[in-house]
Amino acid sequence: MAKTIGSTQKEKKTIAISAYLLNQSNDMIESGEFSSLSDLITTAMNEFFVHKRMGLCGEMHSVMKAYLQTEEGRELIRSICEADPKAEPVVIAESVEKKTFK
Incomplete structure (x- = not known):
């Protein structure tokens, strides 16, 4: 029988x-x-x-975490949260460092 949510019952399997x-x-x-x-x-x-x-969503979490490490990134997030959703988008790519996430 398979494990059900809230149960401690588990199914045994053999793996390699x-x-x-x-x-x-x-x-x-x-x-x-x-x-x-x-x-x-x-x-x-x-x-x-x-x-x-x-x-x-997981990838976005990594990106947001990187932005929150700098004042410029925090300001960017602040401005996005306060922005008018009907306003034209603003190009910001020139001010963002390229980062590699693991």
Whole structure:
């Protein structure tokens, strides 16, 4: 039977993973970061599905976080929040640094 929301019941499955992933998992369990392999996999899968569902929203979060690190970025966000939604858009690309997000 599959796990239902609010239930502690879980379904058992057999999986195959690489030795590298198993070693990394065991290191995290031994360090106390996770209580078991099941705990680690459940957490990883939950985060994966949240990330997949967030899609563009997740990318937008990274961009907003980068903007909030500078006064210029904070001012830009402030101006967007206060802007008239019917006003013509203003080009701001020249003042934004190119950043790489992981």
